[in-house]
Amino acid sequence: MxxxxxxxxxxxxxxxxxxxxxxxxxxxxxxxxxxxxxxxxxxxxxxxxxxxxxxxxxxxxxxxxxxxxxxxxxxxxxxxxxxxxxxxxxxxxxxxxxxxxxxxxxxxxxxxxxxxxxxxxxxxxxxxxxxxxxxxxxxxxxxxxxxxxxxxxxxxxxxxxxxxxxxxxxxxxxxxxxEIIREDHGLAMSSRNERLSKKIRQKAAFIYKTLQTAKNKFGMENALNVKDWVINEFQKNDEFELEYFDITDVETLTPINNKINNVKYRAFIAVYVEDVRLIDNIALN
Missing domain, CATH: 3.40.50.620 (HUPs)
Structure with a gap:
């Protein structure tokens, strides 16, 4: 029919x-x-x-x-x-x-x-x-x-x-x-992306690249060290303002300091650029 x-x-x-x-x-x-x-x-x-x-x-x-x-x-x-x-x-x-x-x-x-x-x-x-x-x-x-x-x-x-x-x-x-659908350079697709200039939209790949590196670091370091590294990366990049970066338990969304075996974790981020607020996240394990 x-x-x-x-x-x-x-x-x-x-x-x-x-x-x-x-x-x-x-x-x-x-x-x-x-x-x-x-x-x-x-x-x-x-x-x-x-x-x-x-x-x-x-x-x-x-x-x-x-x-x-x-x-x-x-x-x-x-x-x-x-x-x-x-x-x-x-x-x-x-x-x-x-x-x-x-x-x-x-x-x-x-x-x-x-x-x-x-x-x-x-x-x-x-x-x-x-x-x-x-x-x-x-x-x-x-x-x-x-x-x-x-x-x-x-x-x-x-x-x-x-x-x-x-x-x-x-x-x-x-x-x-x-699953998250991303632009070719990695920026998570969002209706708000349309408000970004073409130049900054390309540069915003920095957000996902930072998450990917944080994921790699999380395999070897504790959550606080990873968080400090992310904060430092954004302090070095004056085009992007970091609102928050957190690593949490997937079930409770409680921010963590140390990993526990057999618990799933995810990293979350919110960033301002050109007065547009962008969010993203990545599974860590």
Whole structure:
């Protein structure tokens, strides 16, 4: 049976469309804030490969921005986003709600207890960010009721928090983490990359190269030495401002000083360049 891609703007219409699907069909969800790139395309392609039908949401969620200027500057490219989605498959529902459709009373996030996952790294520098993420993701999962939902590992802390969200809210969905897609020189793909000058975008490969070297050092040195080395590297490079670098336990996201056998670790970084905030991370073992 052939379907054509449907763009839906309201929750009621989306519920109506999804209610007509066979209950035995698997449904994939890819939540996005638009300004889609190859990283998003890889998530959508994976969802299409693994499910009978797919919903891609495009919603710039105001409650996960702690900086209004960052919200105002976030690129909005709906026409090209729909074109990209259509190039992957036309058998996709695209959900593009207005803010008033999601936040019917007031634009404020719910408050969650993420058991400390939200208190480090991004949570330390972005007040209420993960409450905003949790609010919109819970809303989407509740409306759409997908079999699987797909999130990129570039936002690995967010991925862990969404896994925790489904656990504490008892939401029956499988959360799928997908590998980071990088530009040819190594910079993690991000909608914010478009705001960088061409010259700096190339130089931003420095971030990933630093992570790769940190990974190599982590095999031979303790975490504090690796962290000191990273801080020193950024102090020598005045074009990039390091906000944080942390090595954490993958499960708890607790920053560590010393390694423990049979525990998985990951390094996380946030950097400012040309007033654009970039984040990245790398598995260490």
């Amino acid at each position: 052939q379907f054509s891609m449907l763009v839906i703007e309201t929750k009621n219409k989306l519920k109506e469309v999804l209610s007509k699907l066979d209950d035995n069909l698997s449904l994939g969800l890819v939540p996005t804030m638009g300004a889609l790139h190859k990283g998003h395309a890889s998530l959508i392609q994976k969802a299409v490969n693994e499910n009978d039908r797919v919903v891609v949401s495009i919603f710039v969620n105001p409650t996960q921005f702690n900086n209004k200027e960052d919200l105002d500057k976030y690129p909005k490219t709906l026409e090209s986003d729909i074109k990209l989605i259509s190039s992957i498959s036309k058998d996709i529902f695209v959900f593009t709600p207005a803010v008033s459709e999601i936040y019917t009373d007031s634009v404020v996030p719910k408050i969650y207890d993420f058991e400390g996952l939200d208190k480090v790294m991004e949570g330390e520098f972005r007040d209420d960010h993960f409450n905003g993420v949790g609010t919109i993701v819970e809303e989407l999962l509740t409306i759409i009721k997908p079999t699987k939902a797909y999130f990129g590992e570039k936002d690995f802390q967010q991925l862990r928090i969404i896994q925790k969200l489904t656990e504490i809210q008892h939401i029956p969905v499988e959360i799928i983490g997908c």
